[in-house]
Amino acid sequence: MKSRQKGKKKGSAKERVFGCDLQEHLQHSGQEVPQVLKSCAEFVEEYGVVDGIYRLSGVSSNIQKLRRL
Numbered sequence: 001m002k003s004r005q006k007g008k009k010k011g012s013a014k015e016r017v018f019g020c021d022l023q024e025h026l027q028h029s030g031q032e033v034p035q036v037l038k039s040c041a042e043f044v045e046e047y048g049v050v051d052g053i054y055r056l057s058g059v060s061s062n063i064q065k066l067r068r069l
Helices: 022-029 035-047 060-068
Strands: none
Touching: none
């Protein structure tokens, strides 16, 4: 079994998602949303019950306006 060295980061800045600055990661990757979040959302929407996961909070009139849009 190989021992894991603490503090050693693998992959280039473009490839790393965890343990790096989010803004830097997005700049390097050219994406608006990290791929890991896109993948998780796609999985939940395809296989999970999504009622209540994506909630709108706030003033009721604003919520109704957003729903109409």
